[in-house]
Amino acid sequence: MKVYLLAAAAAILSLTATHEAAAQNRRNNNNTTTMPATSPTATTPDNTANPPADTNGKLDYRNPAADPLIPVEAEKRQPITDDLQATVVELLELFHDSKQSHWNLRGPIYLSLHEQLQENADEYRKYGDILAERVLQVGHPIDGRTSVIAATANLGGYPGGYLSDKQVLILMTERINTVAKRVRQRIEHMSKVDEVTSNQLQELSYALDKQVWKFRVMQQ
Incomplete structure (x- = not known):
């Protein structure tokens, strides 16, 4: 009986030791971090944009290889x-003038003129965007900065503060008509250079003439 008990105890101890060893191995494996193998020849790709500078020192992001895709001849x-x-x-100048008038308008025909000024402003923004994109299509940048508008629009200053409906009609009609005349001259010029651009200017010309007509009727 004693021999049997001793044999059973030895078997239990042996089994316990085996389980303990297996558990220790699992703990060791969990605590071990495998480092990924690195190749001595691996390199990191350089994606840093480094465009060349033009003669004025400005960064040039153009890709000359794409120039043949521009749909207009270089001289045009x-x-x-x-x-x-x-x-x-x-x-852009007319847009700002229209919004200035739209906000500060006073007078008997406030509502109709207020709404018309907003409609005009939307058209200036629409056609300004179309023509600006045409410049980009022919491979050049457009400059719509406020400093450039103030320096080159050549429409004169616009009054601040409250504006009467009569005052706005006179001021805006004159300014729109001035731009419309310039646009017609450019249509004639572009008809000899690029038909697509000429057609875009013709659409603008019609819109400007229509605006002048509406304001003229309000004054009659």
């Missing part, structure tokens, strides 16, 4: 840009 691009740049800044 600058004339298109010049005419549209001038038109865009004029439209």
Whole structure:
């Protein structure tokens, strides 16, 4: 009987030791971090943008290899840009003038004129965007900064403070009509340079003439 008990105790101790060893191995494996193998020849790709500078020291992000995709001949691009740049800044000036009047308007025909000024402002923004994108299409940047608008729109200053409906009608009609005349001159010029640009200016010309007509009727 004693021999049997001793044998059973020895078996239990042996089994316990085996389980303890297995548990220790699992703990060791969990605490071990495997480092990924690195290749001595692996390199990190350089994705840093480093465009060359132009003659004025400005960074040039253009890709000359894509120039053949520009849909207009090289000699036509600058004339298109010049005419549209001038038109865009004029439209941006008219936009600001319309909003200034829209906000500060006073007088008997406030409501109808208030709404018409907003409609006009939306059209200036619409056509300004169309013509600005045309400049980008021919491979040049557009400049719509406020400092450029103030320096090149050539429409004169616009009064601040409250504005009467009669005052706004006179001021805005004169300014719109001035831009409309300039646009017609550019249409004639562009008809000899680029038909697409000329057509875009014709659409703008119609919209400006319509605005002048509406304001003229309000004054009659």
